[in-house]
Structure formats: C-alpha cells, structure tokens
Amino acid sequence: MFDIKSDVDSISDVLSREDIAKTYGNKFTNFVFNDILKSYPSQKWSMENGGSEEKNAGMVYPWFFPKLNRGSIRSTETNSYHDNVRKKGVQCIMYPNDNGFEGFMKGLHESINEKYCEIKVGAKELEYKFKDNGVELDSIVCEGRNITADHFFWCAPPAQLLKMFNKLNIQGKPQKIVLGSFVVENEIQHQYHEILVGSSEHNINRISFPGLIGQRENKQVQVEFYFPNGEYPEDEKYWFEIWQESLLKLKLLEPNNKIIEKDFKIEFRGFVTKDDLQETTERSMDVLGEVGTNIAIPYFNFGPENINRVVPGVINNITRIISEKK
Numbered sequence: 172m173f174d175i176k177s178d179v180d181s182i183s184d185v186l187s188r189e190d191i192a193k194t195y196g197n198k199f200t201n202f203v204f205n206d207i208l209k210s211y212p213s214q215k216w217s218m219e220n221g222g223s224e225e226k227n228a229g230m231v232y233p234w235f236f237p238k239l240n241r242g243s244i245r246s247t248e249t250n251s252y253h254d255n256v257r258k259k260g261v262q263c264i265m266y267p268n269d270n271g272f273e274g275f276m277k278g279l280h281e282s283i284n285e286k287y288c289e290i291k292v293g294a295k296e297l298e299y300k301f302k303d304n305g306v307e308l309d310s311i312v313c314e315g316r317n318i319t320a321d322h323f324f325w326c327a328p329p330a331q332l333l334k335m336f337n338k339l340n341i342q343g344k345p346q347k348i349v350l351g352s353f354v355v356e357n358e359i360q361h362q363y364h365e366i367l368v369g370s371s372e373h374n375i376n377r378i379s380f381p382g383l384i385g386q387r388e389n390k391q392v393q394v395e396f397y398f399p400n401g402e403y404p405e406d407e408k409y410w411f412e413i414w415q416e417s418l419l420k421l422k423l424l425e426p427n428n429k430i431i432e433k434d435f436k437i438e439f440r441g442f443v444t445k446d447d448l449q450e451t452t453e454r455s456m457d458v459l460g461e462v463g464t465n466i467a468i469p470y471f472n473f474g475p476e477n478i479n480r481v482v483p484g485v486i487n488n489i490t491r492i493i494s495e496k497k
Contacts, residue, residue, distance in 0.1 A: 172196075172198045172199040172202060173195065173196060173198075173199050173237065174195075174196030174197070174198060174199075175194070175195060175196065175237070175239075176193055176194055176195070176196060177193075177194050177239075178239055178240060179194075179239060179240050179241070179242040180194050180233070180236075180239040180240065180241050180242060181194065181241075181242035181243045182194060182232070182233075182243070182245075183243055183245060183246075184245050184246055184247060184250060185225060186224075186225050186228035186229060186232050187224070187225050187228075188200055188201065188204055188224065191203075191228075191232060191236075194239070195236055195237070199236075203231055203232075203235055203236070204224060204228070204231075206370075206371060207231050207235050207369040207370070208224070208227060208228065208230065208231050209371065210368070210369055210370050210371040210373075210376075211230055211231075211369075211376060211397070212396075212397065212398035212399060212402060212403075213346055213397050213398060213399060213443045214227040214230055216344075216399045216402075216443050217343075217443060217444065217445050218445075220343075220445045221445040222444070222445035222446070226446075226447045229250075231369065233253070233254070233257060234367055234369075235367070235369055238257060241254055241258065247449075249449075249477070249480075252477065252479075252480075274385070275482070291313065294313050294314060295314075296313075296314060297311055297312070297313055298311065298312035299311055299335075300312065300317075304463075305336075306336060306462050306463060306464045307463075307464055307465045308320075308323050308464070308465055308466055311323070321465065321496070322465050322466075322467065322492075322493075322496050323465060323466045323467070324466070324467055324468070324469055324489065324492075325466050325467070325468050326468075326469060328439065328440070328441065329455060329459070329468055329471050329472075329473065330345075330441070330442055330455075330473070332459070332466065332468070333455060333458065333459065336459075336462055336464070338458050338459070338462065340454070340455070340458065341442050341444055341446070341451060341455070341473075342444055342445060342446060343442045343443045343444030343445065343446070344399050344400055344401075344442070344443050345399075345400040345439050345441075345442060345443070346397055346398070346399060346400065346439070346440055346441045346442055346443045347397070347398060347399075347400050347403075347405075347437060347438065347439055347440065348395060348396070348397050348437070348438060348439075348440040349395070349396050349398075349403075349405075349410055349435070349436070349437045350393065350394070350395050350434075350435070350436040350437070351393065351394045351395075351410055351411060351414050351433070351434070351435055352391060352392070352393045352394075352432075352433065352434040352435075353391065353392045353393075353414075353415070353418070353424070353430050353432075353433060354390055354391050354430070354431055354432035354433075355390050355391075355392070355424065355428045355429065355430055355431065356390075356428060356429040356430075356431055357390070357428050357429075358382075358388055358389050358390055359380065359389045359390065359392065359423065359424075359428070360389075361389075361423070362383075363380065363383070364379065364380055364383050364384050365377065365378065365379045365380070365384075366378040366379075366423075368421075372417075373417040373420075373421070374396050374403070374410075374413055374414075374417070375394045375395070375396055375414065375417055376395055376396050376397060377394070377395050378392060378393070378394050378418075378421075378423065379392075379393045379394075379395075380392060380393070381393060392418060392423060392424065394414050394418070397440065399443040400439070400443075405437055407435045410435065411433060411435065415430075441473055441474065442473055444473075448473050448474030449474060451473050451474075452471060452472050452473045452474065455471070455473065456471050459471070467488075467492050469484075469485040469488050469489050470484045470485045470488060
C-alpha cells in the first residue's frame, strides 16, 4: 500500500491528508484516516460531530507510518518528544524495576515522613463544605471526620471540579475507559512492551505487557479501550469474550496457555470533544484561575499524556504551589 515519495519526512504540525500523502502516498494515507483513525471511537465521534481530521490525526501519526528520516522539527513539546522517541528507537520509561508503576507509588509512600502528615486511602464517601463565596473549600467530611485546611489538591478529573463551579464549557460528552488484565500460566514469547492496535476489527486501542516493563516474567497482558459514554456495553463478560478472541487472533495468547487470573475495570476518563484537547485544557485552566478557589490541580490535562511528563509535572507543580502558599 506504500508509495513512498521521499526518504525524508518533512511533515510539520499540520497533519492533513494532503501533507502526509506528499511523503507516504495517497493509498496508505487514506487507509490510515479512513480505517485506523476511525478505530478509535472517541476520535470517530469527534470527527462525526464537527472535529477536524487534522486535530485528531495525532492519535495515528507518526505511529502507524514507516519510520523515515525527519526533515523538519515539529514545534510542540509533545510532538518533539514523540519524534525523538521514534528517532532513537529507545524510550526510557520512568518505572521502577520492581512492580512497575505500583513500585513508584510504594516508593513515594515509604519516603513520606508520617510524623508530619496522615495518609488515608480507600475513603469511599467525601462531603465538600464550601465557604460562603461558593468556590473556596472550607473542609471535607471523610467518613464522619471533618478535615479543614487552607489549601486542597484536587486529584480527580478536572472536569468534575469545573462542573461543581458551573464552569464546564466543553462541547462534548464524558469518555469511558475499559481496562482488562489477563495473567497466564506460561510466559508469552515476544519482545514488545506495548502494541498499538489501530484496527476496527478489535475493540482494543493499546496492549501492554507489565512483566516486560517491570523486568519480570512476561505472563500478564493488559488491554485498554476508550469510547464515548453510552456507546458500548459495560458488561465484564462481554469484554473478556471479545478481548480473548482478539488476543488469540493476534497470536498474543496461545490456546494452550491457560488463563489463571483476570481483572476488569471501567471508569470515566476525560471527555470526548470536537475541539482540540490541548486548547480545551488551556481554556479550562484560565477559567479555573478566574474562579479564585483554594483548590489546586497537580496536573491539569484533558487529553492523553505521557507518564514521563506527568509524574515530574505533578511533583514540580505541588512543590511550587506549596512554596507560593506559605
């Protein structure tokens, strides 16, 4: 399907069919836009509701195209980062060797001196009490205990906080993510940490292998799939059946490799919108700044983001905000 016009990829930040086809030819470029891009339900919804192909194409370019020498530097930090990773062929993922990202969280927890703070997990019911102005938080009631503070960090989705202030100006609908995990009896034989699927034949966007990422036995497969709320069933049995069928078809699971453990999660994760997610994030940050609340968000973002940026960003923002508030 490839008709490579040049051995140099000079595509800039504009991801139109025309610009991409100048390098990779029309046939494969059209296939990417017509099939691969639309295998992402949220991008498909966005385009069907007025979103541009160019703004959504970052989900598939450059990942589904052959790697060529880059002839121009793209301007945004995210694009530049992606191009660097692609050029080097090696990505340093900020996971500890033991237990992957869980190990990172455990390390943070163990390094905190609880003489100066209290860590509570698993609180299921929270009640927010606001001051008379309706935007500054006075206290939080947690399992019958009233907790007061001068400043609060909001670690749930930003959209929920904006909604509480009646400031949610996003034209779209909530997005859900379904996550499935399979643990098998014998090691899976391949070299990949992660696979992007990009096929309407499979209701999977990404497949990852935590064992390889954490440098352990490669016996776990995780799959994820994003979609606009209400467009797919939420039944665990439905998802495991189609995922298992897909993983067998993709030869990532073998029929004789017994599945010994499964895990399923479904939750709201961000928004589906026809607008550019970065522009939506920046606009919403400005709105929240105008509210004048004492609630701060450690890392404000509506779109997908790389963990290598998020973790340092969270730490940097929290320490900066605490320093400013002293």
